Amino acid sequence: MVAGSSxxxxxxxxxxxPRVVGNAxxxxxxxxxxxxxxxxxxxxxxxxxxxxxxxxxxxxxxxxRALRSAGVDRxxxxxxxxxxxDQPCPASAPQVASRLGQGEAAAFDVxxxxxxxxxxxxxxxxxxxxxxxxxxxxVGADAFTTLLDPDDxxxxxxxxxxxxxxxxxxxxxxxxGAFGPxxxxxxxxxxxxLIVPAGGSRQPRPVEPRDRYLRxxxxxxxxxxxxxxxxxxxxxxxxxxxxVGEVDRFVGHQANVRILSTVAKQxxxxxxxxxxxxxxxxxxxxxxxxxxxVDGVRDGSLRPGDRVLLAAFGxxxxxxxxxxxxxxxxxxxx
Numbered sequence: 001m002v003a004g005s006s007x008x009x010x011x012x013x014x015x016x017x018p019r020v021v022g023n024a025x026x027x028x029x030x031x032x033x034x035x036x037x038x039x040x041x042x043x044x045x046x047x048x049x050x051x052x053x054x055x056x057x058x059x060x061x062x063x064x065r066a067l068r069s070a071g072v073d074r075x076x077x078x079x080x081x082x083x084x085x086d087q088p089c090p091a092s093a094p095q096v097a098s099r100l101g102q103g104e105a106a107a108f109d110v111x112x113x114x115x116x117x118x119x120x121x122x123x124x125x126x127x128x129x130x131x132x133x134x135x136x137x138x139v140g141a142d143a144f145t146t147l148l149d150p151d152d153x154x155x156x157x158x159x160x161x162x163x164x165x166x167x168x169x170x171x172x173x174x175x176x177g178a179f180g181p182x183x184x185x186x187x188x189x190x191x192x193x194l195i196v197p198a199g200g201s202r203q204p205r206p207v208e209p210r211d212r213y214l215r216x217x218x219x220x221x222x223x224x225x226x227x228x229x230x231x232x233x234x235x236x237x238x239x240x241x242x243x244v245g246e247v248d249r250f251v252g253h254q255a256n257v258r259i260l261s262t263v264a265k266q267x268x269x270x271x272x273x274x275x276x277x278x279x280x281x282x283x284x285x286x287x288x289x290x291x292x293x294v295d296g297v298r299d300g301s302l303r304p305g306d307r308v309l310l311a312a313f314g315x316x317x318x319x320x321x322x323x324x325x326x327x328x329x330x331x332x333x334x
């Protein structure tokens with residue numbers, strides 16, 4: 001690869017809504033319990049947007065922190081990974097760019113749901129490799145609780161809201177923070193297993209009230225997620241020339257602690273190599289990996305020089321993975 005054409009991690013930031021919803025609050029109104037939620041998901045609490053708070057609001061907060069972490073005021077592009085834009089049209093990324101003072105920077109949304117952050121990283125890396133821009137703000141943000149049936153105990157305990165962001169700059173493939181390779185895939189035949197039926201061009205309005213909420217076949221999603229994340233991770237390890245034993249940290253999409261543990265087991269990674277914060281955030285969709293990265297830096301799980309493997313799986317189905325050697329970053333707490 002040409003020198004200066006790799007995407008290098010230069011800044012990191014995250015933001016969570018102030019409202020905390022613990023398991024006890026959900027157990028009081030749903031047919032569930034704290035023990036049931038913890039044993040099946042590993043989640044103790046999650047953050048939820050208040051009325052009037054949006055994906056753009058969270059993205060601006062996280063993006064501002066990432067820019068400060070990188071020590072830059074301007075970037076050439078803003079890529080927002082989200083499945084919950086502020087409105088169907090226009091895209092939300094231009095609003096994020098404007099509110100962050102990015103002038104006329106290129107800005108667009110990427111929707112690969114829970115795989116969105118990895119897809120957006122690959123997209124940003126492509127912009128840098130093609131020399132379209134030299135630096136990109138990548139944001140993963142979702143207000144996924146706005147897509148949930150408030151009476152569905154199968155989805156409400158799992159999801160939370162939040163935003164995470166990184167700044168990528170042009171650099172050399174051998175330096176700390178350089179991303180790549182990327183392994184990305186999809187399987188649209190499985191779309192019905194994890195879907196919000198209404199709101200798009202096929203079904204603009206709900207036929208029944210439940211059509212505007214997320215539907216999830218949990219057991220089937222679990223099987224696909226664990227298999228696909230492990231496959232993609234192996235492909236990236238092969239490309240990098242890393243053995244499993246050389247991986248210091250695995251940061252997977254924070255969907256379910258059992259999914260993370262199963263993927264680690266399939267790969268042969270030790271449990272203490274996982275970076276996990278789902279117990280405090282829930283599944284924040286496209287925001288989950290960057291939020292876990294922030295926590296990993298703050299608690300010392302991620303240290304400069306560590307070999308780090310990232311992997312995600314989401315509705316669509318979509319999945320992907322990438323890797324990097326961790327750089328030295330100054331990161332604000334969530």
